[in-house]
Amino acid sequence: MPCWARSRSRAAGVSRDEPAPPPQADRPPAHRGARRRRAGAVPVRAHRRKRRDGRAAVHPPPHRRRRHHRAGGLRGRPRAARAHPALRGDPEGRGDAVRGCGCRDPRASQAGLDAGAPRPRAARPAARRGGGTDERRRAAGARGDQRIPRRRAGLPRRRDGALRQRRARRPGPCAAPGGVRAGAVSLPPEFALIARHFRPLAGEGALDLADDAAVLDIPAGRRLVIAADAMVEGVHYLPDNPPDSVGKKLLRVNLSDLAAMGAAPLGYLMTTTFARGIADDWIAGFVRGLAEDQRAFGLGVLGGDTAATPGPTCLSLTILGTVAPGAVLTRAGAQVGDEIWVSGTIGDGALGLRVLQGSLPGDTGGHLARRYRLPEPRLALGQAIAGLAHAGMDVSDGLVQDLGHLCRAGGCGAEIEAALVPLSLPARALVGADPALLPVVLTGGDDYELLFAAAAGDAAAVLARAAAAGVPVTRIGRFVPGKPEVAVRGLDGTPLALSRGGWSHF
Known part of the structure; x- marks a missing residue:
């Protein structure tokens, strides 16, 4: 059934x-004397009765006696x-x-039609009975009963038998979904948002963000480098951070991955999953930050996806870059005796987060807070030391933890001196006032500086290339034989015990 x-x-x-x-x-x-007919048939005599105008007359059924029903x-x-x-x-x-x-x-059988409830004339279209060719009438059955033709409509033909064809109608405006006139069609909210905010960011090869994928030409003699990083509201940035700084940080932490590989940026894909109810002004500010950094670093968006979630905003970016075949900088390659170098200053991001959260004194608009919100990708330095450094990576999860990655990839240990780790003036003031903050500096993360290994005899070359790139670098230790572990000497030169090496999501 x-x-x-x-x-x-x-x-x-x-x-x-x-x-x-x-x-x-x-x-x-129902009536033994009634002739059985096929469903929908009308007796022939109904066709034979004619009206004055010559058309067949079909009389309505006689008045039916009302039946009285018992209760129930x-x-x-x-x-x-x-x-x-x-x-x-x-x-x-x-x-x-x-x-x-x-x-x-x-x-x-007496009335010529099946008895039934009377229906208004407009209830259904009039049935065409008895019309069409003799062949169609014969199809009603051997008893001659008239039937509604059920055959397919015939094709128009010329007298010579050839098919006649009508020209196609001139194209006109199509009806829009939902009954909206074509001239008044508006984009669905998601696509309108993309057109309004993200299309102006489109880079070369993005096809104006109007296709399913981007089409890129890789420069001759270069290799493609791809990296990805995500940022979640409340985890990687604070909900009250300015939206333009969130857009810039999302792009910069990914550019830092290219810098760690010695690569130059080419473009990026971005997936934005915004919290439901997010203000359009917030998205506009987020895009404004992306646009400013796109111009600063020379790249554009190539595509992506946009969605909404009942949870916090989640932003994901996949960055594309290129590098010369012999100049790729990886984590593997550190050797015993190599010196450990780091760019810029360490600890500003971790201390800046605590200032913004109110757990440390300081200006929420000062140096430490800005360093947390806006890390500086060391693209020029990464390309400058490629081919000279043996191994490298960026410091995102904490200096000690990330140095441990280089140790495991190279199969050796490392020793660093906390007194040699470069600190900014605000960070040095906080650590001087409270030495308990030193572990925060060494393990906090959010630095996005370059950490790399180079041969001891190449120190002068390292300093020269760093100066040419406009980035200060500092030697903080060396790689040693032994287990892939990091040993830290405190400010007084004694071993410093750390409860953890750095940040972990799990």
């Missing part, structure tokens, strides 16, 4: 345990229930019980 039929019978109160209607072969005809009868019951013989009070399906089950009223 089809689903809709099953649902209707259940609604009518018919149980599977009730007797089913008798088979068609067991049903007696079938009036108001669903049609499926009225049609079931068991509910008609005649379980054998005889007499009036068959009415409504596909059998005809005995009076129908």
Whole structure:
């Protein structure tokens, strides 16, 4: 039984345990003298009666005598229930019980039409009976009954038998979904947001962000470098951070990965999953920050995706860059005796976060807070030391923890001196006032400086290339034989015990 039929019978109160209607072969005809016709047939004599205008006259059925039902009868019951013989009070399906089950009223043969409830003329289109070719009339059956033609419409042909073809109609405006006129169609909210905010960021090869993918040409003699980083509201940035700084930080932490590989930027893909209800002004500020840094670092967006979430905003960026084949800088390659170098200053990001959270005194608009919000990717330095440094990476999860990655990749240990780690003036003031902050500086993360290994005899070359790139670098220790572990000497030269090496999400 089809689903809709099953649902209707259940609604009518018919149980599977009730007797089913008798088979068609067991049903007696409603009128023994009536000739059986195919469904939908009209007697021929109905066609023979003519009106004055020559058209066939089909008279309405005679007035039907109103039946009186006993209390608890079938009036108001669903049609499926009225049609079931068991509910008609005649379980054998005889007499009036068959009415409504596909059998005809005995009076129908006298009137020429099946008896039924009168319907308005406009209730359904007029049936075309008796029309068409002789072949169609013969298709109604051998008894000559007239039927509504069910055959497919004939194809227009010329007198010579060839098919006639009409010219296509001139193109016009198409109806827009939802009944909106074509001239008034507006983009869905998601695509309108992309067109308004992100399309102006499109870089070369992005195809105006109108296709399913970007098409790029890789410069000859270069290799493609790909990296990805995500930022989650409340984890990587504070909810009240200015939106332009969030956009800049998202791009910069990914550019820092290219710098760690000695690569130059090419473009990026971005997935933005905004918290539901986020203000359009916030998105505009976020995009403004991206646009400013795109111009500063020379790249553009190539594509991505946009979605909404009931949770916090989640931003993900995949960066693409290129590098010369022999100048790729990786984590593997550090050797015993190599010196450990770091760029810029360490600890500003971790201390800046604590200033913004209020756990440390300081200016929320000062140097430490800015360093947390806006790290500086060392792209020029990464390209300058490529081919000279043996190994390298950026410091994102903490100096000690990231140095441990270089140790494991190189199969050696490392020793560093806390007194040699470069600190900014605000950071040095805080650590001087509270030496307990030194572990925060060494393990806090959010520095995005370059950490690399170079041969001891190449110190002069390292300093020269760093100066040419405009980035200060500092030698803080060396790689030693032994287990891939990091040993730290405190400010007084004694071993410094650390409860953890750096940041971890899990």
